[in-house]
Amino acid sequence: MSDRYDCIIVGAGPAGIAAAYKLAGAGLSVLVFERGGFPGSKNMFGGILYSTILNRLIPEFWKEAPVERHVVRRRYSFLSKDSEAAFDLKFDAFNNPPYNHSFTVLRARFDKWFAKKAEEAGAVVVTEAVVDDFITEGERVQGVKVRMEGGTVYGDVVICAEGANSLLSEKIGMKKRPDPANMVLGVKEIISLPKGVIEDRFSLEDGEGAALEFFGEALGGEIGSGFIYTNRETLSVGIGCPISVLKEKGMKPYELIESFKRHPSVKNFLRGGKIEEYSARMIPEGGYDSLPALTRDGLLLTGDCAGLVNPSLYKEGTNLAMASGVFAADTVIEAKEKGDFSKATLDGYVKRLQESFVLKDLKRYRDVPATLHSVPGFFKEYPEGIMELLQGHFTVTEESKEDVHREIKRLFRDKVSIWRLVRDIYKLRRLIT
Ligand SMILES: Cc1cc2nc3c(=O)[nH]c(=O)nc-3n(C[C@H](O)[C@H](O)[C@H](O)COP(=O)(O)OP(=O)(O)OC[C@H]3O[C@@H](n4cnc5c(N)ncnc54)[C@H](O)[C@@H]3O)c2cc1C
Structure with missing residues (x-):
């Protein structure tokens, strides 16, 4: 490990490694610091890797990457105390490459493989290395301080990909402590x-x-x-x-x-x-309205530490993280050519995000976080009401169907007013559309 690199990256998750892979491939010297014993050792997620960006970086990556399964079946369930109404979808077309760009993976295996690819491309990945702080001169970030011997390293630019627990980004004043x-x-x-x-x-x-x-x-x-x-x-x-x-x-x-x-x-x-x-x-999951500042002189924030997660029903984080890593790398390559790592040049990164699905989607679903908190019935009264309605409909009795339907409509109306229902459906449309 030398003490000066073109670019230093904090964190070997999807955002950091996507950036490292792209930069190393372009011939820049890149150093990645990862606090875990190996990339992925400290990482966890639900489980679906969305992979349009990864497939651009490493075409047909699934042939060598440790993916578990490709997702062909999606099931959405509403539960009441003891019942369930489910919407079950299965698409045979997703059995064909590129498998709808959706794979289950385990991060301990996947991140390790992805980091190895970046190393093969020429990046240096140092593990068990906690970055404690940025080195600054005035406004400009010039490197990082790492909790290890000889741990002062300089770079033309730093890409911060430290994930959701964004202590460094907060310490340098790029973001506030997130709203719980x-x-x-x-x-x-x-x-x-x-x-x-x-x-x-x-x-x-x-x-x-x-x-x-x-x-x-x-x-x-x-x-x-x-x-x-x-x-x-x-x-x-x-x-x-x-x-x-x-x-x-x-x-x-x-x-x-x-x-x-x-x-x-x-x-x-x-x-x-x-x-x-x-x-x-x-x-x-704060979405568009909670985005922090994304650049300053010598520094770019990517992935979860930049708040780039789609909070709608799609729950996409990995693809956005990798996209942001690639856009950050493209911007750094441009800055290197110009020899200018000022905020003005690095703002090319923000422009790339704005022109891509990343910020377009976050903008589209910007109301989702507040809506979820303002329609609590969505999680309790509605599932219960709907289940009661369906159970009543399917219960075999000797009452006439007309009487049964009148009674279940009355029961549902007792729980939820029609006007409130219409208003809430309107508000909730953004969860899926
Ligand atoms: C429960 C859960 C379920 C999820 N489900 C999905 C899903 O199904 N599909 C999906 O697309 N997304 C999902 N996500 C979101 C997804 O995991 C993230 O969006 C994605 O991992 C972000 O990548 P990242 O590289 O920005 O951050 P991370 O993956 O968090 O990587 C950050 C890396 O930085 C390292 N690091 C942190 N601080 C330092 C430091 N100071 N010094 C050195 N290294 C450091 C960490 O060890 C880590 O390796 C889920 C997240 C969670 C928590």
Whole structure:
């Protein structure tokens, strides 16, 4: 490790490694610092890697990357205390390359592989190296201080890809401590099951994967969701809930995941499985209106530390992180050619984000975070009301169908006013459209 590089990158997650791969490929000297024992060792996510950007960087990457399954089945469930209404989709077309750019992966394996690709391209990746601070001269960032011997390293520019727990970006004043209403705590277990059992239980062929999302009683009627994603021989099972809600309601994440796993519509998917791992991480879901400053002289923020997560039903973070890494790298390459690493030049990064799906999507779904908090009925009264309606409809009795329908309409109206329902449907349209 020398003490001067063209670019220093903090963090070997999808954003940092995408940037490193692109920069090294362009012939720049790149140094990545990662605090984990190896890239991915400290990382966790729900489980679906969205890969349009990765496929541009490494065409047909799935032929060599440690992907678990490609996702062909999507299932969205509304749970009440003991019942479920689900919307189940399966697309055979997603069995063909590029597999709808959706793969389940385990980060400990995937990040390690991706970082190796960056090393092969010429980047230097140093692990067990915690960056404690930026080195600045006036406004300009000139390098980093690392918790290791000889840990003062200089660079023309620094790309910060430190993830959701963005201590460095906050320390240098690029962002404020995030609002707990916009930070979702994700808790996940890896549960092992034999491959054949997973395929039978989730109606999958060899290699196919399923992504199941659960709302409503999945979290005791609070904002958030539960999920089950299928890996090759394990399931990724978890919940996500805003930190503000956990605090206000005094709820404990491990109790929430336990109660999710016990729900009658969830427990059979997990039957006989063995818990292999338990982990928790934050997701920045504040969206467009919570974006921090993205550049300053000598510094760019990418991925989760820049708040680049789509908070709608798509829950896309990995693709946005990689896109931001690539755009940051393109901007650094341009800055290197000009010999100018000022904010004015680095703002080319913001322009690239604005012209891409990254900021276009964040802008489109900018109301989602506030809407979720302002329509609490979405997670409790509506699932309960709908389940009551459906249960009434399908219950066999000797009453006339007209009487049954009149009674269930009355029951639903007692719970939810029609005007409120219409208003909430209008507000919630942005979750999926
Ligand atoms: C529970 C959960 C479920 C999710 N589900 C999905 C999903 O299904 N699909 C999806 O696309 N996205 C999902 N996401 C979001 C996705 O994980 C993130 O958007 C993505 O990982 C962001 O990549 P990143 O590189 O910006 O940050 P990270 O992946 O967090 O990587 C940051 C890296 O920086 C390192 N680091 C941090 N600080 C320092 C330091 N000071 N010095 C050195 N190294 C440091 C960390 O160890 C880490 O390796 C989920 C997130 C969570 C928490």
